Amino acid sequence: MSVLQIDDLHTYFDTESGTVRAVEGIDLTIEAGEIVGLVGESGSGKSVTASSIMDLVQHPGRIADGTVRYDGQDVLSLSEDELAELRGGEISMIFQDPMDAFNPTQTVGRQLHDVLRSHREGSVHPLVRALGLDHDADCKAAVVEMLDAVGIPNPEARYSDYPHEFSGGMIQRAMVGMALLCDPKLVLADEPTTGLDVSIERQILGLFKDLVEELDTAVLWITHDLSVVAKLCDRVVVMYAGKVMEVGSTEAVLSDPASPYTQALLDSIPRYDRPDEEMYVMEGDVPDPLNRPDGCRFADRCPEVHDRCHDHHPPRFDTGDREVACYLAEGDAE
Amino acid sequence: MSRLLRYLLGRLLWAIPVLLGASVVTFMIMQLTPGDPARFILGQRASQEAVMELRRELGLHQPIFVQYVDFVFHAAQGDFGQSLQTREEVTAMLLQRIPYTAQLSIAGLLIAVVVSFPVGVIGAVREGEAADHASRVGALLGISTPNFWLGLLLILVFAVPLEAFPIFGMTLVTEDPIAAVTSTLLPAIALGTAQAALLTRLLRGGMLDEMQEGYVRTARAYGIDNRETTYVYVLKNAVLPTITVIGLQLGALLGGAVIVEQVFGIPGIGRLAIQAIFNKDFPVIQGVTMLVAVTFVAANLLVDVLYAQLDPRIRLGGSER
Numbered sequence: 099m100s101v102l103q104i105d106d107l108h109t110y111f112d113t114e115s116g117t118v119r120a121v122e123g124i125d126l127t128i129e130a131g132e133i134v135g136l137v138g139e140s141g142s143g144k145s146v147t148a149s150s151i152m153d154l155v156q157h158p159g160r161i162a163d164g165t166v167r168y169d170g171q172d173v174l175s176l177s178e179d180e181l182a183e184l185r186g187g188e189i190s191m192i193f194q195d196p197m198d199a200f201n202p203t204q205t206v207g208r209q210l211h212d213v214l215r216s217h218r219e220g221s222v223h224p225l226v227r228a229l230g231l232d233h234d235a236d237c238k239a240a241v242v243e244m245l246d247a248v249g250i251p252n253p254e255a256r257y258s259d260y261p262h263e264f265s266g267g268m269i270q271r272a273m274v275g276m277a278l279l280c281d282p283k284l285v286l287a288d289e290p291t292t293g294l295d296v297s298i299e300r301q302i303l304g305l306f307k308d309l310v311e312e313l314d315t316a317v318l319w320i321t322h323d324l325s326v327v328a329k330l331c332d333r334v335v336v337m338y339a340g341k342v343m344e345v346g347s348t349e350a351v352l353s354d355p356a357s358p359y360t361q362a363l364l365d366s367i368p369r370y371d372r373p374d375e376e377m378y379v380m381e382g383d384v385p386d387p388l389n390r391p392d393g394c395r396f397a398d399r400c401p402e403v404h405d406r407c408h409d410h411h412p413p414r415f416d417t418g419d420r421e422v423a424c425y426l427a428e429g430d431a432e
Numbered sequence: 433m434s435r436l437l438r439y440l441l442g443r444l445l446w447a448i449p450v451l452l453g454a455s456v457v458t459f460m461i462m463q464l465t466p467g468d469p470a471r472f473i474l475g476q477r478a479s480q481e482a483v484m485e486l487r488r489e490l491g492l493h494q495p496i497f498v499q500y501v502d503f504v505f506h507a508a509q510g511d512f513g514q515s516l517q518t519r520e521e522v523t524a525m526l527l528q529r530i531p532y533t534a535q536l537s538i539a540g541l542l543i544a545v546v547v548s549f550p551v552g553v554i555g556a557v558r559e560g561e562a563a564d565h566a567s568r569v570g571a572l573l574g575i576s577t578p579n580f581w582l583g584l585l586l587i588l589v590f591a592v593p594l595e596a597f598p599i600f601g602m603t604l605v606t607e608d609p610i611a612a613v614t615s616t617l618l619p620a621i622a623l624g625t626a627q628a629a630l631l632t633r634l635l636r637g638g639m640l641d642e643m644q645e646g647y648v649r650t651a652r653a654y655g656i657d658n659r660e661t662t663y664v665y666v667l668k669n670a671v672l673p674t675i676t677v678i679g680l681q682l683g684a685l686l687g688g689a690v691i692v693e694q695v696f697g698i699p700g701i702g703r704l705a706i707q708a709i710f711n712k713d714f715p716v717i718q719g720v721t722m723l724v725a726v727t728f729v730a731a732n733l734l735v736d737v738l739y740a741q742l743d744p745r746i747r748l749g750g751s752e753r
């Protein structure tokens with residue numbers, strides 16, 4: 099059984115100017131011990147997909163259709179109490195904007211401590227914990243160890259620092275630490291290393307590799323950085339305007355992209371080895387989420403567009419090593 | 433020096449120009465009367481000798497700058513001269529009345545806080561539900577009810593038929609605690625209702641804003657109990673700005689006290705001020721004005737200290753970014 103299985107997920111936001119169809123029919127599975135990359139331009143719906151998996155989408159957003167199965171159970175039908183047990187325990191999320199994710203008037207260590215404490219057996223009443231009457235030495239030691247593991251220097255002292263005393267990179271590492279505290283079975287990592295310097299990034303990638311090796315954890319790794327995908331991920335999902343354009347093994351998709359959109363993403367990576375070459379810039383804009391085309395979402399920008407691309411968004415064709423939502427792949431479909 | 437101490441010292445230094453400004457305004461109260469202040473005080477029919485006598489007493493014959501320095505010099509020692517009406521020391525008159533206004537204001541504030549906290553929190557937690565609508569209507573009523581009208585209403589409905597509540601006057605808590613409670617309750621309600629309504633709205637709005645913050649989403653995403661998040665962290669962060677407003681509202685509170693003291697016949701600073709204004713008793717007016725200014729500055733200083741204690745972003749200095 100897959101750790102995560104998403105079928106035909108639709109997540110909409112009912113805004114004043116209309117319904118934003120942020121996610122429109124995503125299918126995605128992740129097996130235990132697998133790291134799956136999720137890439138796509140800004141606004142393609144990566145973060146919304148991640149919050150939908152934990153049923154965290156809030157008003158004005160709603161999950162309009164589809165199912166999310168974690169370990170076989172239908173996440174979207176669980177009660178808040180049942181969800182609270184999964185969240186932060188078996189499934190954890192690394193938020194894209196970690197500085198905002200922490201409470202400014204609480205120490206960072208305490209916030210990690212509370213996560214750990216609320217998932218441990220024999221938990222006290224939450225209000226007792228909240229009043230600070232519940233300092234657990236074991237939990238504190240575990241948090242300090244974790245802060246150390248994610249590369250925060252002087253973790254013992256940093257435990258009692260407030261978020262504003264952390265640098266951007268350090269608070270990001272603390273966020274990663276929070277996600278890994280309870281030995282999760284599934285981690286949804288939304289750009290966890292964006293903006294970190296290379297050595298810290300390598301350290302955190304290593305941490306995830308160890309986690310996967312030791313605990314068979316499944317990871318959804320959202321990123322803009324295809325080089326990280328190449329280093330880390332077993333499979334990659336390419337998203338565009340709420341749809342999956344291509345999904346397959348990292349090796350296959352990145353070395354020989356089948357969707358023109360994947361090709362365009364790869365082409366827009368600056369090449370340090372060939373600095374003279376003019377950088378490729380994708381023409382056009384991401385379609386307005388309120389007013390998306392009926393046909394292929396990428397048709398207006400696609401260099402290989404055909405007439406019928408404007409009629410229907412293509413179904414996904416299975417070509418053996420991947421699935422591609424593009425009519426170009428129709429001939430190769432099995 | 434610790435950051436907190438430096439912060440507080442900075443705030444304390446700020447109080448100096450504020451108080452100097454207040455002293456200029458207070459001093460000018462008399463200077464700005466049309467024509468000769470002494471003539472203005474004594475009236476058209478007073479003799480020329482009496483006017484000259486008063487001019488000397490008030491120091492009006494000196495250059496204005498000398499008068500001001502003299503005023504500040506004495507005011508700094510708590511000396512505002514004698515009442516023109518009763519010949520009493522102004523400071524003694526103030527000291528005698530401060531306890532009444534203090535008891536009334538503190539009780540009014542207490543009522544405001546005790547009412548607004550639960551009502552504001554319930555309004556936020558049950559946003560859009562019946563309880564929220566009720567709390568919002570209540571707050572609107574509270575804000576739009578004039579305190580003198582509310583005071584008269586309370587007297588008519590409670591004090592007149594029920595012997596427990598006196599209609600007139602107020603007993604100090606140091607004299608008789610029980611009588612103090614019964615005599616302070618109604619005026620304190622009249623005074624505190626508008627404040628309660630304001631704080632309710634602020635707290636409700638603050639909590640709703642706070643609930644949109646990223647850390648609330650994080651807490652939810654990490655399975656932390658919703659009650660813990662709402663009643664401890666969200667509440668605490670929403671209370672912080674409310675504390676500042678309480679300090680700033682002190683002016684409104686004292687202004688309200690002037691009227692409520694009048695309605696309930698309480699011998700406090702407000703009543704003293706009104707009498708002094710009617711009698712053109714300038715030394716007393718000046719004394720009251722400076723007292724209010726000092727109270728305001730002191731209360732806001734206290735609020736700053738409290739705020740700094742509660743908010744680590746201030747206690748430990750601002751963000752480095």
Ligand SMILES: Nc1ncnc2c1ncn2[C@@H]1O[C@H](COP(=O)(O)OP(=O)(O)OP(=O)(O)O)[C@@H](O)[C@H]1O
Nearest residue numbers: 111113118120139140141142143144145146147387
């Ligand atoms: N609360 C919201 N209200 C309205 N629209 C929203 C909301 N949250 C997300 N959206 C819309 O959903 C779409 C997908 O957003 P999402 O944050 O998932 O993009 P993303 O792929 O994560 O982009 P990025 O790479 O910039 O993080 C966007 O068009 C966005 O405007």
Ligand SMILES: [Mg+2]
Nearest residue numbers: 144145146194
């Ligand atoms: Mg995102």
